[in-house]
Amino acid sequence: MSDTAILINTAVAIVAIVVLIVRFKLNPLIALVVGGCYLGLAAGLGAGGTVDAITTGFGDIMAEIGLLIAFGVLMGAILRDLRAIERLVERLLRVVGPKRIPTAMGLTISTFLQSIYLDVLLVISAPLARGIAPRLGKYGTARMATALAIGLECGIVFTIPGVGALALAGLLNVPLGTYLLYGLIVVIPTVIIATTLMTFVLTRGWWKPELDEQSDAVPSDAPEGDIAAERPDEPGPAGNTDRSGTPGALASGDTTTLTPRRVRTEPLLVVLFAPLVVALLLVGLGAIAEVAEWGNPVVQFLSNPVIALLIGLVGTCLIGRRYMGQPKVEESLGSGLRQSGQILLLSGVGGSLAAVIEAVGLGDILGKYLSASTWAPLVVVWAIAALLHVAVGSVTISAITAAGLLAPVAPSLGLDPVLIALAAGAGSLFLVHLTSNTFWLLQSLLGQTTRGTLKTCSVGVSVASVIAMGPILVLSLVL
Structure with a gap:
């Protein structure tokens, strides 16, 4: 089949996927598979070749990132139920003060809390941000909403173990340690500059x-009490019961016996996040060892992302068991498993589409047109991902699809695949709008009007999308 025919059929497949999702409200999982089937059959792979490419692509991406996504989401579910996020935000407020809290919160969410499923992280952190906003004056809501939107969306695609980051790394065969290091180089200045x-x-x-704000916004005096009630040095629910669940002295009103009856207290924040930090440090150590050509077998085993995140999950489970009890840990794990199901399937079918695109030879064709320089393909990846996101409204779907389209080009250009992955992630952030679930959650949870959310979320994240290309293009000069 001619190059022109392959390009036309690929374009038809992508447009069909967008139309099926946006116009006919078809589930993205089904739409991606249908688009892959069309492309394979139309480009001459045949029935058997098309099915083989779809199933092989699905299996390959699941082998690459399936356990990592599951481990990350499960870890986040336990941290959620341990009230880790609420306490961390309150601690940040104390340390950096109200003026710097938007940037500090955006950075923390984008770099440190990506093991927590996006919607859950948003639902937990948004009320905290709304409570802090009155302390920042007239523009408090605008500042907190913008920082939250930028931090949430950038973290998905730039930070391991964010769902988009894992999918991009898996599709392009980028070592997770490498993606973690370069992703941090991109996300930290992006969040700071875009928020500022x-x-x-x-x-x-x-x-x-x-x-830009809803008329029923929270009164300025309400958040003070709400936040004070969440202070980490106050006893949580577990501190008011004994190990058998019997109400303690606080419930009975006998304050003189409160201290002896408090058999459990909330753990220090450093204890809560220690397993996650250890896991990420192990992954980073593996990347450093690879660059230094240090072949220690113990380091190789422990720094393997699957083993590192497993260690983090086990450690988080032990902490949860100590402070919540085993039944609550099991409940948290069950919730995490339900959340991870759709993420795993979406990532898998994204791999299926990428495999079909590779099988029809699109990479060789695009390589002929994108070999003029090292930065041009990155701009093309960004533009494709941006267009897909504007059409579909899903950061993850647009990033995966764009990366799948351009992944076959990397070998012919000698371009480091991590750059393609990061560029696709940056483009997929452009113009978060009314088709995004994140948009409406930010509107309702932070007391914004649609007009206001277009400013803080749509424009704010789009600015971050453009700014992110700065460090990515700089990296392209040295990689």
Whole structure:
């Protein structure tokens, strides 16, 4: 089949996927498989070749990242039920102060909390951000909403073990340690610069509280009590019961016996997050050992991402068992398994589409047109992912599809695959809008109008999308 025919059929497949999702509301999982089937059959792979490519692509990506996604989501589910996020935000507020809390919160969410499923992380962190907003003055809601949107979306695609980051690394065969290191190089300046720039614009008259905030916003005096009630040095629910679940002295009103009856207290934050930190450090150590050509078998085993995240999960389970009890840990794990199911399937069918695209030879064709320089393909990847996100409204789907389209080009250009993965992630952030679940959650949970959410979320994350290409293009000069 001619190159032109393959390009046309690929374009038809991508457009069909978008139409099926947006116009006919077909589940993205089904739409991606249907698009892959069309492309394989139309490009001449035949029935057997098409099915083989789809199933092999699904299996390959699951072998690469399936356990990692599951381990990360399960870890996040336990941390959620341990109130780790609420306590961390309150600690940040104490340490950095109200003026710096938006940037600090955005950085923390984008770099440190990506093991927690996005919607869960948003539902937990948004009320905390809304409670802090009145302390920041007239533009508090705008600043917190922008920082939260940028931190959430950037973390998905740039930070391991974010779902988008894992999928991109798996599709492009990028070692997770490598992706972790370069992803941090991109995400940290991106969040800081984008949040600072948006704060400047919003506080110079662009944000209109009377138009951009809902009239039933939380009163300015309410959050003080809410946040005080969540202070980490206060006893949590577990501190008011004994190990058998019998109400303690606080329930009976006998305050003189409160201290002896408090057999459990909330753990220190460093204890809560220690397993996750250890896991990420092990993955990073593996990347450093690979660069240094240090072939220690113990380091190779422990730094393998599957083993590292397994260690983190086991450690988090033990902490959860100590402070919540085994039944609650099992409940948290069950919730995490339900959350991870759709993520795993979506990542898998993204791998199926990428495998079909590779099988029809699209990589060789695109390589002929993108070999003029090292930065041009990265801009093309960004643009494709951005267009797909505008059409589909899903960061993960657009990043996976764009990476699958351009992944076969990397070998012919001698371009490091991590750059393609990061560029696809950056493009997939462009213009989070009304088709995104994140958009509406940010609107309702932070008390914004649709107009206001378009400013903080749509424009804010789009600014981050563009800014992220700066460090990515700089990396392309040295990799």
